[in-house]
Amino acid sequence: MENHDPRHELTLLRSTDSLRQELNPTVNAKVHVHSPIPEVDFFSLPKNTDTDNNVNQKQPHQEDPHHRHTNVLKDLVDTALNLNLTCPTSDLSKSAAKDENLRILLNTLQKELLRVQEENCKLKTMLDQITKNYHQLQLFVALQKQKPYQKMETNGMMCGQHLLDARPRTKLDAKVASFPDDTSGQEGHPDPVEDAIEQSSSQSWGSSKSPKFEESKPSELPFKKTRVSVRARSEAPLISDGCQWRKYGQKIAKGNPCPRAYYRCTMAVGCPVRKQVQRCIEDKTVLITTYEGNHNHPLPPSATAMANSTSAAAAMFLSSSGSTSAGAFSSMPYIPMATLSASAPFPTITLDMTTNPMQLHRVPSPVFTSSLPLHASTFPQLLGHPIMLPHKVTHLLDQQQPSFMTETMTAAIASNPNFTVALAAAISSIIGGNDGNNNNAASVLPLNGASILPGST
DNA sequence: CGGATTTGACCTGCGC
DNA sequence: GCGCAGGTCAAATCCG
Numbered sequence: 001m002e003n004h005d006p007r008h009e010l011t012l013l014r015s016t017d018s019l020r021q022e023l024n025p026t027v028n029a030k031v032h033v034h035s036p037i038p039e040v041d042f043f044s045l046p047k048n049t050d051t052d053n054n055v056n057q058k059q060p061h062q063e064d065p066h067h068r069h070t071n072v073l074k075d076l077v078d079t080a081l082n083l084n085l086t087c088p089t090s091d092l093s094k095s096a097a098k099d100e101n102l103r104i105l106l107n108t109l110q111k112e113l114l115r116v117q118e119e120n121c122k123l124k125t126m127l128d129q130i131t132k133n134y135h136q137l138q139l140f141v142a143l144q145k146q147k148p149y150q151k152m153e154t155n156g157m158m159c160g161q162h163l164l165d166a167r168p169r170t171k172l173d174a175k176v177a178s179f180p181d182d183t184s185g186q187e188g189h190p191d192p193v194e195d196a197i198e199q200s201s202s203q204s205w206g207s208s209k210s211p212k213f214e215e216s217k218p219s220e221l222p223f224k225k226t227r228v229s230v231r232a233r234s235e236a237p238l239i240s241d242g243c244q245w246r247k248y249g250q251k252i253a254k255g256n257p258c259p260r261a262y263y264r265c266t267m268a269v270g271c272p273v274r275k276q277v278q279r280c281i282e283d284k285t286v287l288i289t290t291y292e293g294n295h296n297h298p299l300p301p302s303a304t305a306m307a308n309s310t311s312a313a314a315a316m317f318l319s320s321s322g323s324t325s326a327g328a329f330s331s332m333p334y335i336p337m338a339t340l341s342a343s344a345p346f347p348t349i350t351l352d353m354t355t356n357p358m359q360l361h362r363v364p365s366p367v368f369t370s371s372l373p374l375h376a377s378t379f380p381q382l383l384g385h386p387i388m389l390p391h392k393v394t395h396l397l398d399q400q401q402p403s404f405m406t407e408t409m410t411a412a413i414a415s416n417p418n419f420t421v422a423l424a425a426a427i428s429s430i431i432g433g434n435d436g437n438n439n440n441a442a443s444v445l446p447l448n449g450a451s452i453l454p455g456s457t
Numbered sequence: 458c459g460g461a462t463t464t465g466a467c468c469t470g471c472g473c
Numbered sequence: 474g475c476g477c478a479g480g481t482c483a484a485a486t487c488c489g
Contacts, residue, residue: 247462249481262480276480
């Protein structure tokens with residue numbers, strides 16, 4: 001990914017004090033005030049030209065809005081300075097006052113320029129991330145299509161860590177598709193994304209044949225459904241996620257004495273979204289919630305607000321999963337423990353919010369499960385507050401070094417089970433695709449519109 | 458009284 | 474084909 005470092009641009013800048021010395025040395029002593037902000041030199045043409053070339057090499061955009069903005073500011077300051085230079089040098093106090101005004105103007109412009117530069121950086125980063133996510137998703141879907149029935153060695157498939165779905169692995173579990181790090185075989189799928197969207201246009205629980213809620217065709221490929229499972233500590237029987245649910249069944253699943261409850265979204269008639277809730281057999285305080293399906297109705301604003309940000313986080317999560325092999329993640333910070341299970345026919349992403357990232361122990365994953373922790377650099381957008389991490393901090397995180405930031409933010413996130421649900425929803429929305437009937441908000445977060453609404457269930 | 462929950466029966470898919 | 478297990482239905486029950 002192109003790494004646009006604002007510091008590179010700041011190296012172009014030269015102190016306006018030196019500029020003033022060149023322009024009007026007589027007033028410089030007076031104007032040499034303590035400027036708390038590094039000032040920008042718009043006029044060092046040779047230097048700027050040189051460095052601009054470097055920048056342009058890195059960003060070969062013809063019409064860079066950032067540079068256009070800079071040129072406008074240059075013109076403004078040019079005008080102001082020209083006025084200043086026409087002042088008679090004999091009138092020292094008058095000149096000093098003008099110079100002071102000029103300094104204020106410069107400071108204002110510098111602030112504005114820096115702000116625009118930062119904004120530009122953010123936008124570029126977001127664009128890069130979206131592009132990257134798109135390509136990863138495209139590859140992912142292509143692979144899912146190509147290998148839905150490919151048999152793999154299934155030794156050790158039965159594993160108690162397969163979250164929520166405690167039933168013994170069936171033969172379908174062996175039909176595992178590779179994940180994005182497997183770059184083989186994109187041929188023969190001219191537009192896998194469109195295919196995926198078509199496949200995910202209707203979703204329902206797998207083995208159900210309910211006449212009322214049947215929305216899937218048996219002939220469709222098995223990877224049309226995606227489950228997102230969330231493990232979170234909660235004494236409450238349910239995690240509030242901003243949607244309304246109605247319980248329609250309960251079962252004692254084999255291997256877990258805790259009953260599994262089945263819920264259906266009741267925010268709209270015929271909404272296909274279901275969720276299962278079950279306590280973990282190993283730790284009764286852990287509540288495992290599994291979602292499937294896309295909402296076919298608008299979501300409450302309070303639900304979509306968080307959903308949008310978590311969608312971004314989920315996209316980054318998925319992107320991370322594709323760019324690096326699972327093994328390479330083993331030493332990276334966890335935010336939270338996220339596991340992508342390829343167990344067909346329902347690939348399941350599991351977010352384990354019960355694991356303290358600083359005392360991290362990798363939960364034994366089933367065979368053919370890729371452990372794909374969220375990368376630390378996804379933090380800034382997780383809570384819907386797009387904080388721009390200082391490059392240094394991000395770099396530290398990239399270097400897999402624990403930082404106080406990682407610890408603090410992870411703890412904050414992990415302590416809020418609602419976040420995990422929201423994140424799960426977002427991930428499901430990305431993998432599961434979009435049914436095309438959702439409104440704007442719902443299309444960003446099709447799954448469950450998670451929020452921090454209390455008592456919304 | 459209406460909506461939500463409970464619970465036994467039923468359906469379906471999978472393994473043997 | 475049979476048995477098992479997961480998932481769903483729908484009548485009964487509960488609750489505000």
